[in-house]
Amino acid sequence: MKTGIFYGSSLGNTQFVADKIQHQIPGSDCISVTYLTAEKILSYDLLILGTSTWGVGNLQDDFELFVDLLLTLDLSDKTIALFGCGDQHTYPDTFCNGMGKLHQLLSEKETNIIGPWSIEGYDFSESEAVIDDHFVGLALDEDNEPDLTDGRVTQWTKIIREALQVI
Numbered sequence: 001m002k003t004g005i006f007y008g009s010s011l012g013n014t015q016f017v018a019d020k021i022q023h024q025i026p027g028s029d030c031i032s033v034t035y036l037t038a039e040k041i042l043s044y045d046l047l048i049l050g051t052s053t054w055g056v057g058n059l060q061d062d063f064e065l066f067v068d069l070l071l072t073l074d075l076s077d078k079t080i081a082l083f084g085c086g087d088q089h090t091y092p093d094t095f096c097n098g099m100g101k102l103h104q105l106l107s108e109k110e111t112n113i114i115g116p117w118s119i120e121g122y123d124f125s126e127s128e129a130v131i132d133d134h135f136v137g138l139a140l141d142e143d144n145e146p147d148l149t150d151g152r153v154t155q156w157t158k159i160i161r162e163a164l165q166v167i
């Protein structure tokens with residue numbers, strides 16, 4: 001299963017995490033969304049999409065442009081997993097909302113989204129990235145809990161691998 005990890009990152013946190021995810025998935029490619037074309041995106045089977053959250057609950061700038069392209073594509077034969085970076089202490093009402101917005105947009109298309117993640121162990125009030133007590137993908141907080149990132153990435157990629165049984 002050809003796997004592409006596509007990230008949008010303003011200060012490098014989401015890129016840092018994307019690299020960690022890549023190390024857990026042998027043979028995967030890790031690419032900034034600024035370098036992607038429709039042809040390139042469609043050449044992958046599993047798309048692992050990562051955005052940080054900016055403004056008050058918005059997608060990261062590069063990711064916003066990428067989403068415009070992504071939504072024009074037929075993704076019905078793709079498997080998609082999401083991850084996001086946010087800051088739960090400074091933005092407790094919009095924690096990782098970017099990932100939530102991405103999930104909402106993709107849900108309006110025919111897509112197969114895997115990899116929900118428990119909200120246990122986080123400290124925030126509200127997030128558009130939460131459905132039924134689970135984040136819609138892996139939520140990370142490099143600002144406050146960088147020491148938890150490695151463990152979370154290892155556990156989540158294991159869940160993804162087990163769900164697919166192929167990568």
Ligand SMILES: Cc1cc2nc3c(=O)[nH]c(=O)nc-3n(C[C@H](O)[C@H](O)[C@H](O)COP(=O)(O)O)c2cc1C
Pocket residue numbers: 008009010011012013014015052053054055056057058060085086087088091094095096097142143
């Ligand atoms: C101006 C500004 C606005 C932010 N808004 C949010 C927000 O609404 N929700 C959130 O969870 N994090 C927010 N953050 C935190 C970033 O998402 C976080 O620092 C993230 O790790 C940045 O990742 P990046 O370097 O990959 O872009 C904000 C940070 C800044 C500086």
